[in-house]
Amino acid sequence: FPLIAAEEPEAHLHPNAQRTLYKQLIASNGQIIISTHSPYLAALANQSELRALSIASQGVCVNQLNVNLPDEDKRKLQREVIHSRGELLFSKAIVLSEGETEEQSLPQLFTKYFGDNEFSMGINFIGVSGSGAKYRPFLSFAHDFNIPVFVFSDGEINTTKELKKNYDKIFGETDIDNSPNITILDRTDFE
Numbered sequence: 001f002p003l004i005a006a007e008e009p010e011a012h013l014h015p016n017a018q019r020t021l022y023k024q025l026i027a028s029n030g031q032i033i034i035s036t037h038s039p040y041l042a043a044l045a046n047q048s049e050l051r052a053l054s055i056a057s058q059g060v061c062v063n064q065l066n067v068n069l070p071d072e073d074k075r076k077l078q079r080e081v082i083h084s085r086g087e088l089l090f091s092k093a094i095v096l097s098e099g100e101t102e103e104q105s106l107p108q109l110f111t112k113y114f115g116d117n118e119f120s121m122g123i124n125f126i127g128v129s130g131s132g133a134k135y136r137p138f139l140s141f142a143h144d145f146n147i148p149v150f151v152f153s154d155g156e157i158n159t160t161k162e163l164k165k166n167y168d169k170i171f172g173e174t175d176i177d178n179s180p181n182i183t184i185l186d187r188t189d190f191e
Contacts, residue, residue, distance in 0.1 A: 002030030010038035019044060039086025047074060047082070052089060052145045063145045076137040085126060088141060092122030093148040096138050098159065102152060103127030132162025139170045148181070155185040 006025060010018045018040045025032050034041060042050065052063045069077070081088060088094060095110075097103055107118050107125045118125060128134040135151065142149035153163055163184075164176050176182045 002028070003033070004028055004030060005033045005035075007035045008037060009034065010036055010041055015040045037090060039089065042089050043083045043086045047078060050082075050089070054146065061146065065144045066140070069140070073137065073140065077140060080128075080134075080137045081141045085124075088124055088126070088138075088147070089145070090122070091124045091147050093124075093150065094138065094142050095123060095125045095150045095152060096135055097125065097127050097152045098131070098134075098154055099127045099129060106152060132159045132164070132166060135163055136166040136170070139166060143170050151182045151184075153182070153184045160184055 004025065009021055009025070013021060018038055022034070022041050022044050025034065034045075036042060047065045048067045050065060054061050054063070065077070095106060097106060103125055110123070110125070111117050114121070126138060128138060132153070139149060141147075151163065151167075153159060160176070163182075164174075167174055167176060167182070174182075176184065
């Protein structure tokens, strides 16, 4: 039974060369194990094949995506998170917001407050491009890979309702008004 293990095969390869190498590796017979920091390689893997390893006080933790999601949720997770935002696999924390304005402004406020940029601290700011329902694939991803997630949202009533519904479905019943990792502007809009 052949086993191929490749540690960071993306080194010194441009994105298309990485993708080509990945296709060649998975076409091999036997089991393939790839250790990578490349969002391009991660985006090509099936959701059921992805694992994120992290060091914890009790040793190494292995996290994986919930493979029992409805097909539509799997599709959104693949398209909106893994394929488009593969760098989130390597985040130490994720900050979600509704749109483009917040995605551009919050990192600047973060840098001003902390005196360091978000990337050096492993934090990604993501605009989900829409209402509370758009948060779902990102929340699911963060939950499954045990990545701390923070939400910054406008106080629009429909958005808040959708956010609560999706947050509760993934993390369990939560009082989002008093949650330390959720900030909802009081009936106003960030712009």
